[in-house]
Amino acid sequence: MEVGLLTNSSKISLSIPQDLAKKLQKRAEEKGFKSLSDYVTYILRQVLSRIETAENQKEGYSEKKEEEVKQKLRDLGYLE
Amino acid sequence: MKKLNVIIIVLDGLRNDRIDLCPKLLNILNKGAFFSNMITASPYTLAAFNSIITGLYPSKHGVDSYFNMFKFKRNVCKTLFQYLHNNGFYTEANLVSDSIIPHEGFDTIRAHDEYNDDLIKLHKDIISNASNKQFFLLLHYGNLHTNGIINVAKKYNDFSKEFFDNYETNKKNYNFWLKNLDLYVKEIYGHLESSGLLNNTVLVLLSDHGTSNGEKIGERMYGSFTYDYTIKVFCSFLIPGINGKEISFQTRTIDIMPTILDILKIDADESYEHLQGKSLMPFIEGKEKDDRIAFSETGGLYGPWPSHHEHNVFCVRLKKWKLIYNKTPNTWEMYNLENDPEEKNNVFDKNKKLASELQKMIFGHIKSNEENVIY
16 A cells, blocks of 8 residues: 655655646635645545544444443533 | 743633622733633533634534534544644643543643542642643633532422522522632632743633523523523633733634634644634734624533534624524524623514524524535
């Protein structure tokens, strides 16, 4: 799997086709982003978040998770 | 620029209209840029805290109901602690519960025992231990919450006649609890002053939401409605080199985080959700002189229309007017806050033109938080 070159300790570079980059650059400017990297990262964060939310919804809100929340709310005195 | 530390002290549940009963607190608030008319994004701690640390309304950061307390949107939201941690700060929080906020960006996050710990001693020790490095501390004073749980939440429900028939007694009890809060603030401030830390520390004192004294049947503490006794809060920024002054324009708790970034000259990271709050520095510098439009939202655990998994009560507040949308029963309330500060006389049907404009604002607020408008 290609992961690109390490450019500093917290980020890596990835390759995308030039024509796609041009389209994204145009959109980034329209939306007021200062850099293409920020815009692409922003989109990827949103997409990842939606994928994970959809997966969680598919799994369902388990009784275990629900009970964990209820216990925390009881600990805080909110739930009877 | 010299290296500044940051301390945020959240006085949980302190009503805006009782600040003057806390003389030591009031004295300290007036030493800073004191925003005396601030509106919380949500009138309960879980959602309110996450808005304070992200500059976002609840649906954007994900903690938009009591039962969504663990649904903070980590992939798309960057907290103040992550910003400061990335900028070399030591970051620590001491809270009533470590489940209130996400743990990203913290070197240390701990809960105290709200029933037994001496918060004055504990928080003084945390400050002293952090003071050999550049630090950012979040200190949570929750004794009003604790007293409310013991003396109100565990004794009454949201419709108890005994509670709602005794407003004056409830008020007296609440006011009595303020004495310990005032002492706490005085002691912590004194510790910062005597240790010299005030010279290089931005001290931020605020309340996250207010508390009912029995004004409205259906809400014995907070979180069911969006009336002023729970959504009106305050915040003061004590910034080295900047003189104190009260700023009475309406502002929002979502403005706190962008203000701290602005003070520290840290740019917002555009790859995360874009901040909905705006820095308050233009008010401090005298460049901005207008009230900001504020929204607040909640979903009760109990009350008349409990909503455990999503907010169902919304309001938009201007300086003079407030419109409330109770989504579940689909009712509207509009109040002239100048003539009717206790929000008793619903004038929704008497000023249709204004009501219509405010309705558009509320629907716009809900829509903008549901959709990603700059995708």
